[in-house]
Amino acid sequence: MSKLAESVPSGVLAGALRFAFGLPAPLRRLVAGRPITVDGQRLHPEAQLLLRLQQLSGEDWRTTSPAENRLGLTRSNQLVCGPVIDGVAVRALSADGVGARFYEPTDLPGGSPLLVFYHGGGWVSGDLDSHDNLCRFLAVEGGVRVLAVDYRLAPEHPFPAAADDARTAFEWAVAHAGELKVDARRIALGGDSAGGNLAAVTALEAGEVKPVFLLLFYPAVDASVRRRSRDLFGRGFFLTDEKMDWFLDHYAPSRESHTDPRLSVLLAEDLSGLPPTYLATAGFDPLRDEGEAFAAKLAEQGVPVVLRRHPGLFHGYANILGVGGVFREAVAEAVGSLRTGLALANARQDVQETA
Structure with a gap:
């Protein structure tokens, strides 16, 4: 996990993520990059945007140690799970x-x-x-x-x-x-x-x-x-x-x-x-x-x-x-x-x- 990801509260990152997904489609495509096709499948634009934003933020689910991996998964889920149902x-x-x-x-x-x-x-x-x-x-x-x-x-x-x-x-x-x-x-x-x-x-x-x-x-x-x-x-x-x-x-x-x-x-x-x-x-x-x-x-x-x-x-x-x-x-x-x-x-x- 990058220093940027560690220093920004999860709530702020989650808000930024929702903002990015609310951008007009042309801007979302620009951020996500060129379409990705592998094995005859095209990565869905929303999936590609999420992966790109994860990369840009430095938020990653790492495997340095079990404790860090658990913390990383918890933080990652907090960004995408949405409001409590x-x-x-x-x-x-x-x-x-x-x-x-x-x-x-x-x-x-x-x-x-x-x-x-x-x-x-x-x-x-x-x-x-x-x-x-x-x-x-x-x-x-x-x-x-x-x-x-x-x-x-x-x-x-x-x-x-x-x-x-x-x-x-x-x-x-x-x-x-x-x-x-x-x-x-x-x-x-x-x-x-x-x-x-x-x-x-x-x-x-x-x-x-x-x-x-x-x-x-x-x-x-x-x-x-x-x-x-x-x-x-x-x-x-x-x-x-x-x-x-x-x-x-x-x-x-x-x-x-x-x-x-x-x-x-x-x-x-x-x-x-x-x-x-x-x-x-x-x-x-x-x-x-x-x-x-x-x-x-x-x-x-x-x-x-x-x-x-x-x-x-x-x-x-x-x-x-x-x-x-x-x-x-x-x-x-x-x-x-x-x-x-x-x-x-x-x-x-x-x-x-x-x-």
Whole structure:
């Protein structure tokens, strides 16, 4: 992070960012620079402008140390997450020793579906605060209660600590569904990036009660292979090749663990038991190809899956709710799929009960 970025309050930078996005289109294009096209995809003008402004400000998500990386992600999110979304009550919980935060939309009747959400951040960064506004958005727009999980982070707690906490939180939610005023038969799992990894792994390892839907934003699903998208988009598009190695070295330093399905869920032999899935990738994301390979394997094994590539976006777009419009639209699309998936799960339950 540059001295300029460090010396300017986040609120001031956020205001400047909103001002830049409010400029006339010709001026925005001038600041963003010439269009960027890679692999037949054109970077969306709003995505390009945001990356350019990040570069000009010196605001960067760095990997010098876990502490600095966590601070950088927090500050970066503060710039783009937008005003706090109202219409939802929020309280802290302990899910069998795992920290959590519970979101309840105002006037939502009891017996609603629940989304258990795992934040991204490379298993090293991110927390309940970094994804707070995203969880509020998912709760309000999705008409669901949301349980956000504060799983343990690496390197203090390496693999499989995060996966263990993710499963513990899900099992706790199932056991305490009545207390949470949710329907235990309609619990979905979701997450972004490393959180998407944890959601998929938790679904794979679920016991008697299984999640009914998976909501995955650009998940990390295979640490064993380097795919083409990592070479194409490993520099200049927020998540870099260097950062990916750094995160993995902290979370799973043992190479043997890279083929463990609790990390590389794509390598699991049988994925047929996973629930219907909405999986979104970003065109300019090093993780793009592994996410799409996971969707293809789900489809091959008979799992209903919707794969949606947003060709002009980059990794991390789900947290960008406060500037531009294309990022928020992409998240809203995912919420629509969540609503549909949960409604279909409810219909299946009704059919089974009357059969």
